[in-house]
Amino acid sequence: MGGYILKRSLLAIPLLLTISFITFVLNALSPMDPAEVVLHAQGVPRITDELLAETRRALGMEQPFLIRYFDWLLSCLQLDFGNSYVTGKPVWSLLGPAFLNTLQLTIISVVAVIALSIGLGMISALTEGKNLDKSIRGVAFVLTSMPPYLLAALLVWYFSVKLDWLPTNGMDSIQSYILPVSVITINYAGIYFRIVRSAMLANLNEDYVLFGRACGLPEGRIKIRLLRNSLQVAISVFCMAIPIILGSTVVIENLFAWPGLGMLSVKSILSRDFPIIQAYVLVLAAAFVVVNTFSDIINALINPKLREDM
Amino acid sequence: MSILQVSNLRIWDGITGKVLVPNSSFELKPESCLAIVGESGSGKSLTCRAIMKLNKKTIRQSGDISCNGVRLNQLAEKEMRRRRGKQLYMILQNGMRAFDPTSVIGVHIRDTLMHHYGWNRSEIVEKMKQAMLSVRLQDPVEIMNKYPHQLSGGMLQRVMISLAIVLEPDIIIADEPTSALDSVSKYEVMEQFVRLREKIGCSMIFVSHDLSVVRRLADEVLVMRNGNIVERGDASILFSEAKHEYTRFLVSSQTELNDHFRRVMGGPDYVSRGSR
Incomplete structure (x- = not known):
């Protein structure tokens, strides 16, 4: 019985990983540029290219896709889902x-x-x-x-x-x-x-x-x-x-x-x-x-x- | 003198009004075995369940059924329940499905014996042990701790027989108890039925469409077709001097099968070993 519970629980891990990956990909596929969203949400009146580039850097957007995914996954495991774009508060709060x-x-x-x-x-x-x-x-x-x-x-x-x-x-x-x-x-x-x-x-x-x-x-x-x-x-x-x-x-x-x-x-x-x-x-x-x-x-x-x- | 008297039993479907058994009367003599034969759908099982008053709610019945002078059809459900198991016991065709699949079979045995006799656990185990050994079930305690799906059909059939040995009912109704078994287990179980009768001296109604089993066990035979009893009589005479065309058809089709089997197996005595 204990063996079954362990086996069944371990099976959940690859499933959870797949789900997290799909979630991340779907968000990345969205046509909206996150930097733009953040700047809009913060009420910046005139969005310049420099400002966009700077925000992207701050969000870590210039890094390769997989690295961004693993960074996100690791912090998710610690219940750190980042900050809300709109209010700037931590997501988990x-x-x-x-x-x-x-x-x-x-x-x-x-x-x-x-x-x-x-x-x-x-x-x-x-x-x-x-x-x-x-x-x-x-x-x-x-x-x-x-x-x-x-x-x-x-x-x-x-x-x-x-x-x-x-x-x-x-x-x-x-x-x-x-x-x-x-x-x-x-x-x-x-x-x-x-x-x-x-x-x-x-x-x-x-x-x-x-x-x-x-x-x-x-x-x-x-x-x-x-x-x-x-x-x-x-x-x-x-x-x-x-x-x-x-x-x-x-x-x-x-x-x-x-x-x-x-x-x-x-x-x-x-x-x-x-x-x-x-x-x-x-x-x-x-x-x-x-x-x-x-x-x-x-x-x-x-x-x-x-x-x-x- | 008879232990069970069924007169003018009529069974019909309460919803559609279709008559399933129009009018049948028969009796069971003390310590004898009455076999009911016939094809599936001829009303054999309905008749058996009507005696126990255990047909589905939608199936209605009328007529008189008296057991030892008590008219069962007039008894209240509570009184009837007290007689089931203790006085009238039923053995079903498929042992695999006769026991609750979610608990070990010992639970059913304990529930039944505790309810009827109020014995405690160790008394029940002791009595069942002897009964189970007598039907050649080794390791009774282990078997009682098994789930139905862990045992074979023949073993479960013998568990039902051993429960009958302990309950000692007056009448045992066996509804095709050997039909779901392979021929080796069938032979085993059939022998146990013979011994069961010798042991507790009960009367028995034995439903089957297997004439070799009927020949081995029955004293009297009823032949049913489409709800009607078409022929009745002494078991030994019936098979040689059947009056009704359908009985002759049943006997001859069985003989033909046996002959063919004998030819295939290349020996004359192989099949008749179990019969008289």
Whole structure:
């Protein structure tokens, strides 16, 4: 088991290197001259060729491409992503807190999504074809097909404006978590509960359920087995939900003025703040790789067949 | 006098209304073995599961099923569950899929025996050890600590038989227990069924489409086709003097297969070794 974890973790390293290289190349391919962007951002009134050359030198732009990449990579490993072109502040001082804010929103939402999906999936699988199952699926279908901005607008209008129960935006108190988390949860749980439901239905017809019942085992015992087997499929999907939600908070954060990565990235893209964009892509990609690695390890832990191949 | 009496059993699909088994009645005599033969889809498994009341929710059934004078069809689910395992036990076709793939098979065995008899862990291990050795499973403790995919189909089949030895049910329903096995394991498992009957003196319903197995085990035979019982009678007589055309077809197709096999293998006695 320890060997597998080590092997799987080592596999993540070349993946991360490739991602960092692609991120760097994509930024280098951009038609904008970074020196020009910096000078514009600093509000220099007249940009001369000398000024451009001097700024390029200061940014280390005259060095060969690969050397620039390795310099950047080395400093990235120490969480030094350079300085923002616009504000001149270190990127990590902007990105770090934003990342934590987004992470909080993501983790709370993911927990809610998983709890709701498993609960609804179980209820709807065990009442298959009955009215309860039909209404859960119907409501979920309508809510999931609504785009998040529409759902968010409706919730804000009703709960914040009309009833004045919850704040419309910001991240000041526990109450301000409720609306953004609800929007994300409703959107994703509506999809993921179907995965739990279909996995459970497929397992209900398995022979081990029949044999368990034929041996007179209590229904509760059989339900536990059913859930354990069904979750095997669902766990990998749930693990992938974490980075997906992490990356897709852009819309939610901008709607609710959540001071997170999504807000920061949109702002940086609009002002061509390359170091922040680079760091944002890199951090998200790294999160994807890390969570994926974890999900593989968890899957191996609960699936005896996988465990054997290690 | 019969231990199980099934009368006017009717099984249909609750959604489409399609009748799967129109009307069948039969009985099982104490300490005897009734074989149900027929092609796949003829309603053999449905009939077995109807006796246990374990068909899918969408499948409906009516008719009278009484076991030792108790009408099973009128029992509440809780009462029925108490009888499953202890009084009525079922052995499935595919051992690989009959046990929960996420836990070792000892878990299922412990759950079942603890639930019915309230024995503790060491009592269960002791009883299972003897039962498993008697069906020629070496290293019982090690086997109980294995996951289903680590054992062969024949071994899992014998684990199910050894659980039956410990549970000592009145009636064992075996739903094609040898169909998924290769011929060597099939022979082994079949012999264990013979010994199981001798050992605990239970009655048995044995579903199969393998006539050589049926000949070895059964006292009486039911032949099913499209949900109907087309022929019934004493096992030894049925094969030589079948009245119904379909039974004769079944017997002759099997004989033809065996003859061909014998010719290929170049020996007259190779196939009939397992049969009477």
